């Protein structure tokens with residue numbers, strides 16, 4: 001998945017394990033204006049029968065360029081053709097023309113489905129902003145499909161005015177976990193969640209999974225803030241394994257502000273069900289060493305592994321600036337994964353990427369993790385397939401993939 005500036009989102013696919021990729025096809029847009037598509041996220045259904053994409057429709061509402069709708073399209077032929085999009089989440093434009101927005105769409109499924117009902121579920125979450133009458137409110141909004149994305153139940157609000165960077169995932173039985181960042185001040189943040197035990201029809205009370213963590217990632221990657229936007233590298237990455245345990249990887253900045261190159265480390269917490277405000281482990285740092293550079297944008301996946309004592313292997317991968325010569329001028333992709341426990345970091349990228357973006361958002365890791373993100377199939381080896389976007393000079397900006405056999 002790729003968003004092109006002011007254009008449509010593009011999808012490309014590989015049928016040979018990532019060695020070759022087909023010509024990109026355009027994801028369907030709602031309207032014909034040119035403001036385009038943004039922030040696409042892709043997921044396979046657990047039974048691999050469909051692939052889903054969620055993205056922002058930047059074309060809605062004519063020449064104001066508002067981004068009022070999240071679209072979901074699906075493909076039943078491995079991404080060759082895509083369905084007319086549905087609108088699971090939207091924000092009503094203000095009558096007086098004040099700005100409204102949708103942001104940070106995310107889509108996920110039951111990674112380890114326990115029954116056919118779980119197999120059919122699709123979960124979408126996003127943040128909406130409403131700036132009417134000079135008063136900004138933000139809403140974390142959720143919607144579920146019970147039929148492989150053929151239709152969605154009405155959207156529901158999970159929290160208001162505090163949540164940012166929301167994510168959602170299906171769990172064991174009928175469990176659904178939705179989490180987001182929450183911060184009232186520049187020094188600490190929480191990760192707060194709500195859970196559903198009925199496939200997302202209703203949710204319990206909000207609780208805290210990570211409490212008063214210091215510090216939030218700065219808005220721009222330091223110490224030279226012109227590098228690139230960085231704050232959304234702290235989004236909580238969620239996974240629920242086949243034993244019902246929930247796992248969250250996230251980033252926090254050990255040194256306040258962005259006057260030094262230390263602008264983030266990767267952390268991990270987990271909880272057995274039922275998830276609550278007291279069920280989570282203390283944050284554990286995953287990135288090794290004392291490079292004092294920035295790590296962020298973690299992603300987490302799991303796949304079954306009969307050789308593992310837990311029956312699965314967890315992998316966390318992230319954007320890592322440890323090989324920078326000056327400040328955070330270079331980045332790589334590093335991963336850690338569980339066998340008996342977390343271990344040494346593994347470098348995935350063959351060589352470092354330039355960190356100075358062409359535009360503000362082009363050098364982030366868009367989505368990394370095994371392509372087999374349903375993670376429900378046993379792979380014959382311990383390879384991990386990572387996908388990221390990169391401004392890899394002298395190469396041009398593009399999507400890069402690496403399939404690595406882990407030690």
Ligand SMILES: [Ca+2]
Pocket residue numbers: 218222253254255256257258259260261262263264
């Ligand atoms: Ca810092």
Ligand SMILES: [Ca+2]
Pocket residue numbers: 262263264265292293294295
């Ligand atoms: Ca660091």
Ligand SMILES: [Ca+2]
Pocket residue numbers: 286287288336342343344345
């Ligand atoms: Ca490690």
